[in-house]
Amino acid sequence: MDVLVAAGGAAWEPDVLRTAETDPALTLLRRCVDVADLLVAADGRPGAVALVDQDLPGLDADVVWRLQQDGVHVVAVEAEPERVAPLGIARVVARHEVSRLGDDLLLEPPPGRPSADGRVVAVWGPVGAPGRSTVALGLAAELAAAGTSTAVVDADPFGGTLAQSLGVLDEVSGLLAAARASNAGEPDAVARHAVTVADRMVLLTGLPRADMWPHVRAGAYELVLAQCRALAELTVVDAGFCLEDGASFDRGGPRRHQLTRLSLEAADEVVVVAAADPVGLSRLVRAVAELGEVVPGARLRLVVNGARPSLGWSQDEVARTLERLTGLLPDHVLPYDRTALDTALMHGATLRERASGSPLTVALGTLARDVRHALLDQPVGA
Numbered sequence: 001m002d003v004l005v006a007a008g009g010a011a012w013e014p015d016v017l018r019t020a021e022t023d024p025a026l027t028l029l030r031r032c033v034d035v036a037d038l039l040v041a042a043d044g045r046p047g048a049v050a051l052v053d054q055d056l057p058g059l060d061a062d063v064v065w066r067l068q069q070d071g072v073h074v075v076a077v078e079a080e081p082e083r084v085a086p087l088g089i090a091r092v093v094a095r096h097e098v099s100r101l102g103d104d105l106l107l108e109p110p111p112g113r114p115s116a117d118g119r120v121v122a123v124w125g126p127v128g129a130p131g132r133s134t135v136a137l138g139l140a141a142e143l144a145a146a147g148t149s150t151a152v153v154d155a156d157p158f159g160g161t162l163a164q165s166l167g168v169l170d171e172v173s174g175l176l177a178a179a180r181a182s183n184a185g186e187p188d189a190v191a192r193h194a195v196t197v198a199d200r201m202v203l204l205t206g207l208p209r210a211d212m213w214p215h216v217r218a219g220a221y222e223l224v225l226a227q228c229r230a231l232a233e234l235t236v237v238d239a240g241f242c243l244e245d246g247a248s249f250d251r252g253g254p255r256r257h258q259l260t261r262l263s264l265e266a267a268d269e270v271v272v273v274a275a276a277d278p279v280g281l282s283r284l285v286r287a288v289a290e291l292g293e294v295v296p297g298a299r300l301r302l303v304v305n306g307a308r309p310s311l312g313w314s315q316d317e318v319a320r321t322l323e324r325l326t327g328l329l330p331d332h333v334l335p336y337d338r339t340a341l342d343t344a345l346m347h348g349a350t351l352r353e354r355a356s357g358s359p360l361t362v363a364l365g366t367l368a369r370d371v372r373h374a375l376l377d378q379p380v381g382a
C-alpha cells in the first residue's frame with residue numbers, strides 16, 4: 001500500500017514514518033511538508049493512503065475533497081473523529097494501527113460524504129433566462145406550503161437573485177458564509193447561515209457578485225449540500241446554466257461552472273426549465289444533449305415555462321414538437337403570468353403569499369406535488 005504522510009510536525013510522525021519504512025506491506029511515497037506538497041504528491045496516485053494530522057495547517061474540506069477526487073484515502077492519525085468528520089475524513093487510526101490499514105481500507109466503502117435522508121432537486125436550464133430562478137423559488141414555496149421542510153440554495157455562479165426577489169437584506173451571502181464555515185469543518189454551517197423566509201422554508205442566499213464564485217470551493221460546496229440533506233426533506237438548488245468544464249492549467253483550482261456541475265451531480269432529480277418559444281425549445285434540445293454528457297443517467301423533469309396564447313401553440317403542439325426533437329415529453333407546462341410575478345416581486349414575497357390563485361402559482365403547486373411524490377413518497381431510483 002502506498003503511503004503519503006503529512007503530519008505537520010505532529011508527535012506521531014517519527015513512529016509512523018518508521019512503520020512505513022520498515023513494514024514490507026507499506027511503501028512510503030513521500031513525507032509531505034505541507035498541504036500543497038501533499039496535493040502534488042497525491043496527483044496520479046489512486047489507491048494511496050494519505051496519513052494526515054488534524055492540526056495540519058491548511059487542511060480543510062476542500063483539500064480532503066481534492067485528495068478523494070484523486071482516489072486517495074484520507075486517514076487522520078491520532079485525531080478526534082468529531083473534529084475531522086466534518087471535513088470529510090471518516091477514518092481515524094492510532095499510530096500503532098497504521099500497518100493494519102491496508103486490509104481495513106479494502107473492506108471500506110469508497111470515500112464519500114456523510115449522507116442524510118433529504119433529497120436534492122437541481123433547477124437548471126439553458127442560457128437565455130428561461131425562468132430557472134422563478135421555478136426554483138416557486139417550487140420551493142409550494143413544497144413548504146404543502147408541509148415539506150424545504151431549503152432553497154441560490155447557487156448560480158453568475159450571482160444570486162433569490163434574496164432580492166424575496167426582499168431579504170442579507171449582508172453576507174448565505175452560500176459564501178456556509179461554504180467558508182463548512183470548509184473549516186463546522187457541521188452546522190448551513191443551519192447557521194440560512195435565513196427563514198416562510199414556514200418550513202429556509203434560503204441560502206447567493207453570491208452578491210458574479211466574480212465571487214472562486215470563494216465557494218468545490219469540497220466545501222459538497223458539504224453544504226450534504227448539510228442541506230440533513231436540514232431539510234427537500235433542497236431546491238438554483239443551479240445556473242453553464243456546464244462548460246472550464247479546465248485550466250491548475251487542474252485542482254476553482255472553476256466557475258463547477259458549482260453548477262456539482263449541483264447537478266448531487267441532485268436526485270434535475271428540473272430542466274425551457275422557455276416556451278421556438279428559441280427556448282431549440283436551446284432545450286441542445287441542453288438535454290449537453291446534460292446527458294455531464295450527468296449521464298440523471299433523472300430529468302422537463303418544464304416548459306411561459307406558455308401563452310400569443311405564441312399560437314397549444315400545449316399539445318408544444319409537447320409534440322419537443323418529443324420530435326428530444327424524444328422526451330414535457331412533464332409540466334407553466335403559463336406566462338407576468339401579473340402574478342410582478343405582484344410577488346414588488347412585495348418581496350413568494351407567488352404563494354401574494355398571488356395564491358394565479359395560473360402560475362397553481363401550476364407550480366402541481367409541479368411541487370409531482371416532485372414530492374417522485375422523491376419523497378417513493379424510494380429514489382424506483
Ligand SMILES: Nc1ncnc2c1ncn2[C@@H]1O[C@H](COP(=O)(O)OP(=O)(O)OP(=O)(O)O)[C@@H](O)[C@H]1O
Pocket residue numbers: 125128129130131132133134135156161241305306307334335336337338341360
Ligand atoms: N411564467 C412566467 N411568466 C412571466 N414571466 C416569467 C415567467 N417565468 C419567468 N418570468 C420572468 O422572466 C424573467 C427571467 O426569469 P428568471 O430570473 O426566473 O430566469 P433565470 O433562468 O433564472 O434567468 P438568469 O439567467 O437571469 O438567472 C424574470 O423577469 C421573470 O419574472
Ligand SMILES: [Mg+2]
Pocket residue numbers: 132133134156161238
Ligand atoms: Mg436566475
